[in-house]
Amino acid sequence: xxxxxxAENIVKNYGDYKALNNVxxxxxxxxxxxxxxxxxxxxxxxxxxxxxxxMPDEGLITLDGEPLxxxxxxxxxxxxxxxxxxxxxxxxxxxxxxxxxKGLSESEAKARLKYWFDKFEIGDWWxxxxxxxxxxxxxxxxxxxxxxxxxKLLIFDEPFSGFDPINANLIKDEILKLREEGATVIFxxxxxxxxxxxxxxxxxxxxSNKILEGxxxxxxxxxxxxxxxxxxxxxxxxxxxQNLKENFELSNATFKTLNDELQFNIKIDNKLPVxxxxxxxxxxxxxxxxxxxxxxxxxxxxxxxQNN
Amino acid sequence: MNHLSxxxxxxxxxxxxxxxxxxxxxxxxxxxxxxxxxxGFLTQLNNDGVRTISVLDxxxxxxxxxxxxxxxxxxxxxxxSLEDAKQLVRKAENxxxxxxxxxxxxxxxxxxxxxxxxxxPSVGVMNGIEDKIEEEARAIKLKESGLDPVxxxxxxxxxxxxxxxxxxxxxxxAGSYMKLIFGGAAGYLLFMFIIxxxxxxxxxxxxxxxxxxxxxxxxxxxxxxxxxGKIFGTxxxxxxxxxxxxxxxxxxxxxVSAFFxxxxxxxxxxxxQAEMMKQASQNVEAQEMAATIFQEIYNMPLANLIxxxxxxxIGGYLLxxxxxxxxGAAVDNETDTQQFMLPIIMPLMLAIYVGFFTVxxxxxxxxxxxxxxxPFTSPVVMLMRIPFGVPIWQQLLSVLILFGTFYITVLxxxxxxxxxxxxxxxxxxxxxxxxxxxx
Numbered sequence: 001x002x003x004x005x006x007a008e009n010i011v012k013n014y015g016d017y018k019a020l021n022n023v024x025x026x027x028x029x030x031x032x033x034x035x036x037x038x039x040x041x042x043x044x045x046x047x048x049x050x051x052x053x054x055m056p057d058e059g060l061i062t063l064d065g066e067p068l069x070x071x072x073x074x075x076x077x078x079x080x081x082x083x084x085x086x087x088x089x090x091x092x093x094x095x096x097x098x099x100x101x102k103g104l105s106e107s108e109a110k111a112r113l114k115y116w117f118d119k120f121e122i123g124d125w126w127x128x129x130x131x132x133x134x135x136x137x138x139x140x141x142x143x144x145x146x147x148x149x150x151x152k153l154l155i156f157d158e159p160f161s162g163f164d165p166i167n168a169n170l171i172k173d174e175i176l177k178l179r180e181e182g183a184t185v186i187f188x189x190x191x192x193x194x195x196x197x198x199x200x201x202x203x204x205x206x207x208s209n210k211i212l213e214g215x216x217x218x219x220x221x222x223x224x225x226x227x228x229x230x231x232x233x234x235x236x237x238x239x240x241x242q243n244l245k246e247n248f249e250l251s252n253a254t255f256k257t258l259n260d261e262l263q264f265n266i267k268i269d270n271k272l273p274v275x276x277x278x279x280x281x282x283x284x285x286x287x288x289x290x291x292x293x294x295x296x297x298x299x300x301x302x303x304x305x306q307n308n
Numbered sequence: 309m310n311h312l313s314x315x316x317x318x319x320x321x322x323x324x325x326x327x328x329x330x331x332x333x334x335x336x337x338x339x340x341x342x343x344x345x346x347x348g349f350l351t352q353l354n355n356d357g358v359r360t361i362s363v364l365d366x367x368x369x370x371x372x373x374x375x376x377x378x379x380x381x382x383x384x385x386x387x388x389s390l391e392d393a394k395q396l397v398r399k400a401e402n403x404x405x406x407x408x409x410x411x412x413x414x415x416x417x418x419x420x421x422x423x424x425x426x427x428x429p430s431v432g433v434m435n436g437i438e439d440k441i442e443e444e445a446r447a448i449k450l451k452e453s454g455l456d457p458v459x460x461x462x463x464x465x466x467x468x469x470x471x472x473x474x475x476x477x478x479x480x481x482a483g484s485y486m487k488l489i490f491g492g493a494a495g496y497l498l499f500m501f502i503i504x505x506x507x508x509x510x511x512x513x514x515x516x517x518x519x520x521x522x523x524x525x526x527x528x529x530x531x532x533x534x535x536x537g538k539i540f541g542t543x544x545x546x547x548x549x550x551x552x553x554x555x556x557x558x559x560x561x562x563x564v565s566a567f568f569x570x571x572x573x574x575x576x577x578x579x580x581q582a583e584m585m586k587q588a589s590q591n592v593e594a595q596e597m598a599a600t601i602f603q604e605i606y607n608m609p610l611a612n613l614i615x616x617x618x619x620x621x622i623g624g625y626l627l628x629x630x631x632x633x634x635x636g637a638a639v640d641n642e643t644d645t646q647q648f649m650l651p652i653i654m655p656l657m658l659a660i661y662v663g664f665f666t667v668x669x670x671x672x673x674x675x676x677x678x679x680x681x682x683p684f685t686s687p688v689v690m691l692m693r694i695p696f697g698v699p700i701w702q703q704l705l706s707v708l709i710l711f712g713t714f715y716i717t718v719l720x721x722x723x724x725x726x727x728x729x730x731x732x733x734x735x736x737x738x739x740x741x742x743x744x745x746x747x
Contacts, residue, residue, distance in 0.1 A: 015743050048730070051527040052527075053523070053526050053527055053730070054726075070530075073527070073528055076527070078523075078524070078527040079524075080523040080524060080527070082520045082523055082732065083520055083521070083523065083524060084519040084520030084521045084524075085519065085521050085524075086322070086515075086516075086519060086521055087515075087519050088322075088326070089322065097314070097318055098524065098525070098528070100314055101311060101314060101315075101525065101528040101529055102528050142524070145524070
């Protein structure tokens with residue numbers, strides 16, 4: 001699959017402070033790309049450069065193979081983390097205004113807004129002022145405005161903040177649907193469970209440098225350490241544990257179960273086939289639980305950031 | 309529709325549809341006229357009531373001069389000693405006692421006249437009394453010298469130099485005043501406009517920052533377009549408001565003066581005016597003067613004045629507006645703007661002071677000339693100078709400098725704006741803003 005967005009060696013300085021140091025990312029067309037990193041790592045700076053809000057000091061960004069230009073604004077939909085709306089302006093007027101700024105004609109914008117307002121069942125908000133709406137309600141309007149001009153590339157910075165679980169789900173479903181319809185999504189968040197759930201690829205930025213990038217599944221493979229979570233019913237827990245410790249690296253594990261069993265994580269050598277481990281374990285007792293420990297994005301995040 | 313006109317339209321409509329803006333637009337002229345009416349009313353009220361002034365004239369020269377008027381009653385005392393008279397007046401709670409001592413001639417009296425009262429008398433009242441005595445004393449002295457007062461008044465001669473430029477244009481001192489009023493009004497109007505609507509722009513930038521919509525907007529449009537759209541939209545709203553003010557204000561003034569006109573003609577001020585008018589109408593000289601004033605207005609480079617007023621107004625306003633917008637972008641809330649306001653207000657105040665003091669003194673003096681080229685003061689100072697005749701090339705040079713500076717300033721402002729609008733939670737220092745310019 002080709003890349004819709006390529007950022008090459010982006011450098012951005014704010015005075016003496018280097019906000020981005022030679023950062024490159026490739027976002028595949030039709031993917032959901034997670035842009036991760038601790039606070040202040042440089043994610044927002046990179047996103048602002050992609051949106052042409054700030055200009056990079058060095059490096060090149062191409063969208064669909066073309067160097068980024070003013071006209072690309074209509075191809076990108078951006079929901080910033082710091083977001084709001086004009087408080088004293090009516091919802092409908094405001095949505096129309098923002099849609100027109102993205103290059104839609106008034107009639108086109110009206111028709112599309114009607115579609116989305118009906119979809120979210122918020123048609124009766126049209127003449128309300130933003131200050132009369134709750135934060136979650138205002139967020140819905142912002143989401144609509146972001147996607148209204150049907151951009152090829154959607155950039156969401158913490159899209160779920162401020163939403164209750166029901167509305168967060170609604171938005172999540174919409175994001176997935178937009179992807180199905182062909183849009184590419186860049187997604188920046190601190191909520192690792194939503195990264196886990198949504199992202200195909202991730203990039204991790206830490207202290208202005210990119211320290212990790214790739215397909216989520218590849219990264220997970222790379223970070224797995226042949227550890228398995230085991231539940232074993234045995235009469236002689238102490239002896240079995242002692243015995244296993246002589247051959248393997250053991251660590252504590254807890255998981256919910258119905259049995260009174262021995263619970264532990266076991267790490268094996270790369271060369272040892274899993275089947276042999278299972279055989280070995282069954283010889284010690286009744287094997288009730290055997291699961292490969294897959295590193296969570298959360299673990300990877302913390303581990304990588306701490307190692308750097 | 310392109311971005312700039314979209315933004316301008318929104319800014320304009322947003323301002324014009326704002327409730328407090330509408331209220332201010334229609335209420336301000338009412339309040340202004342109301343205040344004028346109130347002042348007029350209060351002055352009248354203050355002068356109302358009749359004051360009694362007792363007069364003890366031991367010289368017997370002036371007693372007949374004091375005729376009662378609507379507000380002042382003169383009580384002529386005779387056959388009393390000064391001490392008794394004082395006691396009497398005090399008891400009666402009269403306004404005061406005018407004491408004229410006995411003397412052999414008028415000159416001796418002049419220094420010895422006294423006025424006793426509970427509190428200090430009003431300047432107006434004293435002037436009136438003094439004038440009366442002076443007039444009579446003069447008449448007496450003329451008679452003593454054997455001169456005919458009518459003849460003396462004929463001997464009076466007044467000198468009025470007829471001013472004329474080398475090009476043959478006639479001017480006059482009255483004309484100079486007219487020019488001053490024209491120039492002053494133009495300069496002051498601009499000054500007010502900059503302060504009122506510059507602040508409005510600043511607030512609207514701050515509003516976009518605090519409502520956090522700014523990032524959504526500048527992901528669609530360039531900050532400079534947003535900045536310009538804001539300035540244009542607010543300017544149009546300002547012009548709308550100004551126009552409404554002028555229309556309503558004029559209508560009200562006419563209405564009020566028509567209404568009060570009849571009633572006020574019985575008042576003391578109106579009486580004075582009527583008196584003056586009567587004198588004036590008898591006075592050929594005054595008629596001539598009125599004619600000169602009209603001639604003067606007619607002679608003023610009106611077309612030049614109007615065109616330059618528009619150019620300097622736009623240039624000066626835009627220059628300051630971009631600074632106001634930059635300040636709005638740099639801060640998070642209005643209270644933080646204080647430290648940055650001084651550099652804006654200072655040159656404006658300076659322009660007004662230079663305008664009102666130096667230009668009046670000498671419209672073509674060194675200081676006036678220099679300040680009419682400095683772009684931050686030129687709109688006000690040059691507008692005040694133009695009625696006195698400034699060569700076109702000088703005006704154009706000044707306009708060029710002004711617009712050139714606006715161009716540079718707006719670039720700087722846009723830089724501050726671009727960085728500032730995305731900065732939250734920090735109260736920036738001048739040093740910090742200087743750093744932003746280099747980002």
